[in-house]
Structures are given as C-alpha cells and as structure tokens.
Amino acid sequence: MFQDMIKNPYTFKTVTTDIVQVLNHLKIQSAHFVGISLGTIIIRNLAELAPERVKTMVLGGAVTRLDAKSQILVKTGNLFKHFLPYMWLYGLFAYIVMPQKTQKESRLMFINDAKKLCQKEFKRWFKLAADVNPLMKYFKERELPIPTLYLMGGNDYMFIKPVKEMVSKHKNSFLTEFDNCGHVCNVERPDEFNQHSIAFIQRYQTLPA
Incomplete structure (x- = not known):
C-alpha cells in the first residue's frame, strides 16, 4: 500500500484530502x-473543498499567482530535474x-529542510507548481465567506503584488505587510507574525464549530 502511495503523483486535491482525513481521525469538526x-x-484549497471545516485562514508569504519569473523558474526546473x-x-x-x-x-532553513527529501519526493512536490496558476485564477475569481488574513513581507517581490490585488477585491480578506521583510515572514518576524495571527484568530474565536 505504501509503495502505491509514493508512486502516485501529488495533487492539491490529494494533499487536501489527507488533511480532511486527519481532522476526521482526530474528531475535529473545524479549526483555524x-x-x-x-x-x-x-x-485555500481545503476551504474550497470543505469550507465548513475552516473557521479562519492566516496565510503567510502567500502564493496566489506565479509571475513570469516564477513560471520561467518552474519550467527550467522541470527541464533539468531529471539531470541535476x-x-x-x-x-x-x-x-x-x-x-x-x-x-x-530563511534560505538556509528552506535548504536544510529540503535535505530531508529524496530526489523522487522532490520531483513529486515540484510537479505541483504546474497546477498553481489555473487553481489560483479560480480562487481569485471566487471569494469564500471565510475571514482571511494575509501576512506578507514588503520585500516579497515575487508574491506580494498579486496578494494586494486579491485583497482589494475580496471583502473578507485583510493584508498586513511587514516592512523590510521577505517571503518567509514567520521566520524573519516571528513575534509580529504570531501576534497578528493570534489576534486575528481570537477575533473570530466565537465562530460556531
């Protein structure tokens, strides 16, 4: 069974389904x-597939669209992933x-965590990148009635602009921007990240389970 699992490609739907199964196993009806x-x-995909399970979303360094640079990077990676x-x-x-x-x-943390993956596992996760833009285009056009807080670094040059565009159109979405901070804002600004996250969650703590 395990061998069959690792042979199958990852999709956002399968990963999201795993989360739902964990919630069911732990008998958690809904959560932040x-x-x-x-x-x-x-x-965000979990909120789409099972909105009743999501009370609020706090999305740090959110990826809401791959820009031209990101797409070139992904295509280059796909081209060389079997050789390098x-x-x-x-x-x-x-x-x-x-x-x-x-x-x-943040860079060193990302790289050190990646060392825990094998080449095949990395390829499975890398393939997910190809599904980002079609999925996020759908999310941009469809707002859910779930309170959402985006925590972004002001220097997160690849991802902050599309987040600002999305927040401007979604009335249930809010943005907090950290000055002089990059993509992994929870590492660069851990105290501020936690303070904003906890305050946002507490604001909606009374939502029904």
Whole structure:
C-alpha cells in the first residue's frame, strides 16, 4: 500500500484530502488554519473543498499567482530535474525567492529542510507548481465567506503584488505587510507574525464549530 502511495503523483486535491482525513481521525469538526508559502495554497484549497471545516485562514508569504519569473523558474526546473541534483535546483529556487542578505536564515532553513527529501519526493512536490496558476485564477475569481488574513513581507517581490490585488477585491480578506521583510515572514518576524495571527484568530474565536 505504501509503495502505491509514493508512486502516485501529488495533487492539491490529494494533499487536501489527507488533511480532511486527519481532522476526521482526530474528531475535529473545524479549526483555524495557518500556512506558509506553498501551504497557503493547500489551506485555500481545503476551504474550497470543505469550507465548513475552516473557521479562519492566516496565510503567510502567500502564493496566489506565479509571475513570469516564477513560471520561467518552474519550467527550467522541470527541464533539468531529471539531470541535476535536486538540491542544486532547490538552492537556486531559494535564492531567487529570497535573494537579500536579511533573508539568509530563511534560505538556509528552506535548504536544510529540503535535505530531508529524496530526489523522487522532490520531483513529486515540484510537479505541483504546474497546477498553481489555473487553481489560483479560480480562487481569485471566487471569494469564500471565510475571514482571511494575509501576512506578507514588503520585500516579497515575487508574491506580494498579486496578494494586494486579491485583497482589494475580496471583502473578507485583510493584508498586513511587514516592512523590510521577505517571503518567509514567520521566520524573519516571528513575534509580529504570531501576534497578528493570534489576534486575528481570537477575533473570530466565537465562530460556531
């Protein structure tokens, strides 16, 4: 059974279904969700597939669209992923997304965590990137009645602009921007990230379970 699981490609739907199964197993009817980067897409997809399970969403370093640079990076990675060691690709990706000196800690964290993956596992996750834009285009056009807080670094140059566009159109979405901060704002500004997240969750704590 495990061998069959690792052979199947990842999709946002299958990963989201895993979360629902965990909630069911733990008998959690609904919860507040906090995610970072790629995790924000999974949380948003969970809210789409099972909105009754999501009280609020706190999305840090949210990925709501891949711009031209991101798409070139993904296509280049797909082209060379069978030939180059995955850590080379991951290191390049981390540096492009987080290029500044102040983001060094975040880059190293990303790279060190990636070392826990094998090449095949990396490829499975990398394939998810191809599904981002079609999925996020749908999300942009469809707003859910779920309170959503975006926590973004002002220097998150690849992702903050589309987030601002989405927040301007969705009445249940809010944006807090951290100055002089990059993509992984929970690492660069952990105290502020936690304070804003907790305050937002507490504001909607009385929502029915």
